[in-house]
Amino acid sequence: MDTTPKGNRLHIALLGRTNVGKSSFLNLVVGQDIAITSSVAGTTTDVVEKAMELLPLGPVLFLDTAGLDDASELSALRLKKTEKIFDRADIALLVTEPDVWGTYEEEVLAEMDKRRVPVIVVVNKIDLHRPSDSFLQNLKAKVSHVIPVSSLDTAGRNAFLDTLKRRLLEAAPDDFVQPPSLVGDLLPPGGLAVLVVPIDLQAPRGRLILPQVQTIRDALDNDAAVLVVKERELPATLALLNRPPDIVICDSQVILKVSADVAPAIPLTTFSILFARQKGDLATAAEGVAYIENLQSGDKVLIAEACSHHPLEDDIGRVKIPRWLKQYAGGNIQTDISAGRDYPENLREYKLIIHCGACMLTRREMLGRQQQAREAEVPVTNYGLAISFTQGVVRRTLSPFPSALLAFDRKIKELHPP
Ligand SMILES: Nc1nc2c(ncn2[C@@H]2O[C@H](COP(=O)(O)OP(=O)(O)OP(=O)(O)O)[C@@H](O)[C@H]2O)c(=O)[nH]1
Ligand SMILES: [Mg+2]
Incomplete structure (x- = not known):
């Protein structure tokens, strides 16, 4: 540092x-x-x-x-x-x-x-x-x-x-x-990023979603190339390349499959982690995610959404993350949803805050919300990291960001001394 x-x-x-x-x-x-x-x-x-x-x-x-x-x-x-x-x-x-x-x-x-x-x-x-x-x-x-x-x-x-x-x-x-660049700094000029984009029922008709488009644009702005592929075609496409890509970026929801298909030496992360870094402090979110390990039956987790209606992330925040948390902790984790510009009053009751991608917030606002959580002594992480963690691949998806990975490893050691 x-x-x-x-x-x-x-x-x-x-x-x-x-x-x-x-x-x-x-x-x-x-x-x-x-x-x-x-x-x-x-x-x-x-x-x-x-x-x-x-x-x-x-x-x-x-x-x-x-x-x-x-x-x-x-x-x-x-x-x-x-x-x-x-x-x-x-x-x-x-x-x-x-x-x-x-x-x-x-x-x-x-x-x-x-x-x-x-x-x-x-x-x-x-x-x-x-x-x-x-x-x-x-x-x-x-x-x-x-x-x-x-x-x-x-x-x-x-x-x-x-x-x-x-x-x-x-x-x-x-x-x-000002936010750091989305992927540009992870790509050498002339480099190659492979984007894995599921085209499922949730994908909008006839187009890509904004985070995907922004990632493509940022790579182009940094003189790198982008190859976009669905998760099913990924192994065959990687086999076509005569050298490994500089990074693979996938949707959080397919991270388990993609991490199995991409050789361990190739840097791999998710769109939501790229955005977590752009919208807030990634090291803080990486420290926060380590607390999932400590969750026990009966603990309360706050799922914080920045806006009051969020059809795309609805299913992730309201259904999938709560389910994965329960599976991971092997007990009944109570998840409350808060939507809107402010955290609820009773922040201290929660063992962890899992924040949405914050696409409606500025970086300043998101940093402010991370600071507010610190003040209440509640760890805070985000959707993308929480998903990677519950799928057991968070060290892999943090590996392109050494200081955040270090923060995560230190926190794990602090919470679970050998
Ligand atoms: N009681 C009290 N004394 C203070 C406080 N802050 C500083 N002091 C004392 O005020 C004196 C001056 O403090 P410094 O920190 O040297 O002040 P400075 O503004 O750096 O001074 P220069 O470098 O000379 O411009 C010292 O004797 C400090 O111990 C405070 O909050 N309360
Ligand atoms: Mg002085």
């Missing part, structure tokens, strides 16, 4: 006057002392960088800066360094103290506004002094994101991280929340 290039990390700048606790805040977030703090104003002189993985948001880079004392210093030498940070930031965390707001903070807001960089205001040191209501109200009129915190409150770290992650997710610029 540390191999993510700097350019792909969300750069989060910590800005604020000297001594407000920027470095202490960074230490709280990171969970260890990496930045030097002290009661002497001007402790941080050079920029301290800290890379971190904030799931489900993704890789971030915190930039702790030297504080500036007041507006007059904005024109001084230190401004040069800080301005560079202004230009590098994707998001700014403007740290201040309760009831402290002046020209300096206004100038930072204006500078960030000029650059169209979103700002989250962190009101620090609330253990010393509670911010007044009027202070908070005035702030909220200026910026959409305000979070109060005490950077010394290490016991409250986990809860605070959840709040911070949610705010970052809401405020992060679109291009950071």
